Amino acid sequence: MILNEQHFDLTLKRLSHQLIETHNDFSDTVLIGLQPRGVQVLSQLKQILETALNKTILCGTLDITFYRDDFRRREKPLIPSVTNIDFSIEQKRVVLIDDVLYTGRTIRSGLDALLAFGRPSSVELLVVIDRRFRRELPIQADYVGKAVDTLTEERVSVEWREIEGKNQVILFTPKEGHE
Amino acid sequence: MNNLSVDNLIGIKDLTREDIELIFSTADSFKQIINRPIKKVPSLRDITIANLFFENSTRTRISFELAQKRLSADIINFSASASSVKKGETLIDTVNNILAMKVDMVVMRHPNPGAAKFLSERVPAKIINAGDGTHEHPTQALLDAYSIREKLGAVDGKKVVIIGDILHSRVALSNIYCLQKLGAEVMVCGPTTLIPKHIDILGVQVEHNLQKALEWCDVANVLRIQLERQDIKYFPSLREYTMLFGINSSILESLEKDIVVMHPGPINRGVEITSDVADGRHAIILDQVENGVAVRMAVTYLLAGKIER
Numbered sequence: 001m002i003l004n005e006q007h008f009d010l011t012l013k014r015l016s017h018q019l020i021e022t023h024n025d026f027s028d029t030v031l032i033g034l035q036p037r038g039v040q041v042l043s044q045l046k047q048i049l050e051t052a053l054n055k056t057i058l059c060g061t062l063d064i065t066f067y068r069d070d071f072r073r074r075e076k077p078l079i080p081s082v083t084n085i086d087f088s089i090e091q092k093r094v095v096l097i098d099d100v101l102y103t104g105r106t107i108r109s110g111l112d113a114l115l116a117f118g119r120p121s122s123v124e125l126l127v128v129i130d131r132r133f134r135r136e137l138p139i140q141a142d143y144v145g146k147a148v149d150t151l152t153e154e155r156v157s158v159e160w161r162e163i164e165g166k167n168q169v170i171l172f173t174p175k176e177g178h179e
Numbered sequence: 180m181n182n183l184s185v186d187n188l189i190g191i192k193d194l195t196r197e198d199i200e201l202i203f204s205t206a207d208s209f210k211q212i213i214n215r216p217i218k219k220v221p222s223l224r225d226i227t228i229a230n231l232f233f234e235n236s237t238r239t240r241i242s243f244e245l246a247q248k249r250l251s252a253d254i255i256n257f258s259a260s261a262s263s264v265k266k267g268e269t270l271i272d273t274v275n276n277i278l279a280m281k282v283d284m285v286v287m288r289h290p291n292p293g294a295a296k297f298l299s300e301r302v303p304a305k306i307i308n309a310g311d312g313t314h315e316h317p318t319q320a321l322l323d324a325y326s327i328r329e330k331l332g333a334v335d336g337k338k339v340v341i342i343g344d345i346l347h348s349r350v351a352l353s354n355i356y357c358l359q360k361l362g363a364e365v366m367v368c369g370p371t372t373l374i375p376k377h378i379d380i381l382g383v384q385v386e387h388n389l390q391k392a393l394e395w396c397d398v399a400n401v402l403r404i405q406l407e408r409q410d411i412k413y414f415p416s417l418r419e420y421t422m423l424f425g426i427n428s429s430i431l432e433s434l435e436k437d438i439v440v441m442h443p444g445p446i447n448r449g450v451e452i453t454s455d456v457a458d459g460r461h462a463i464i465l466d467q468v469e470n471g472v473a474v475r476m477a478v479t480y481l482l483a484g485k486i487e488r
Contacts, residue, residue, distance in 0.1 A: 068222075071223075079205075
């Protein structure tokens with residue numbers, strides 16, 4: 001177990017406060033969650049932020065399936081999900097949101113996909129878990145929930161109240177099963 | 180289920196219902212992409228596709244070309260009139276020469292039924308059939324069914340009548356397979372001479388009265404009278420055909436419900452369909468064209484996923 005329910009909620013609160021520190025009232029800022037798992041992070045952060053600021057925040061979801069660099073290197077083609085960005089990102093400060101930052105390749109695809117929608121004034125990255133020392137591309141997050149050091153064989157699973165029943169982050173190691 | 184059960188798209192006959200539904204759900208994503216300001220994704224940037232058209236085509240070729248370009252594939256176009264086919268080269272030789280230049284996928288239209296299957300058994304590239312004679316035209320049937328699904332919410336349980344030259348039509352055959360696999364009821368309607376004798380073994384109803392057919396159906400797919408494929412006269416005159424089987428606004432107004440009118444193009448205005456119907460509120464002809472690009476992107480994308488590196 002990396003984050004239990006209590007710590008998970010605290011982490012999300014801290015991340016939202018960090019966002020408020022840099023983005024003040026979010027007048028120029030949009031949040032974009034990467035499909036599929038970044039969207040969960042987005043919806044929880046949106047809730048916290050909207051309660052704290054008492055206003056609606058522009059949010060979108062981005063599907064990166066067709067921008068991946070591992071198409072045809074996988075056994076099966078990936079199933080695309082929905083992109084929903086019904087506003088202009090031109091001259092906006094964009095915060096990309098995902099659950100786990102690992103090799104950095106997903107974020108690279110996300111940047112490509114995002115730029116097909118226009119030219120934002122800046123792009124930042126927020127992740128719940130940063131698996132350090134496993135990067136294959138020079139990409140770092142601006143907001144990190146928790147940084148962990150992991151082995152390649154291990155798997156980090158971020159679970160959500162709405163889907164798995166509990167907000168928690170678990171590290172799976174192949175030999176022992178649950179840590 | 181996120182992979183097609185086939186390696187080439189020769190005909191709808193080889194597809195399963197799951198395949199068709201996978202193509203549709205992928206096409207939904209592509210339809211979203213082609214309505215964005217930047218209509219292009221980089222998925223197939225390392226793939227080369229040859230479009231071999233041994234028979235004339237405008238719509239299908241442009242549609243395939245756009246689909247390939249929007250997936251960032253490299254493409255080469257070939258039409259029989261400007262090639263060595265005129266000098267007597269065989270189909271296999273032509274294709275093998277093109278493949279020797281490292282082409283991964285071939286989209287082919289050919290006047291001979293079975294040409295696509297013949298090729299798929301002999302060359303390593305992925306083949307997409309863009310119409311082989313009077314046999315099949317799978318992507319047209321897919322986009323027709325996709326358009327019905329979009330307009331009416333589903334294909335399952337709908338009643339579709341295909342009107343016109345069933346005998347010479349590859350669109351009709353592919354449509355029958357596709358609609359039946361998706362759970363629709365199919366009827367064919369036309370002059371006796373243009374309906375194949377034992378078509379009822381495909382499980383379709385046959386009707387020779389246009390009024391009755393239209394009263395039965397939810398969707399009417401009107402086919403073009405293919406004058407170029409008719410070496411003998413199948414009906415006395417175009418005028419008589421129009422009187423008996425032409426869709427006009429007065430016959431549509433006489434129905435108790437609104438039906439959807441489709442046409443795969445090119446339209447012979449004033450023959451199988453009048454201008455006011457083709458441009459009117461029943462027709463979804465231009466939606467079919469738009470969906471054609473999305474559906475062809477989906478098919479190309481899914482088949483390209485099976486190319487080995």
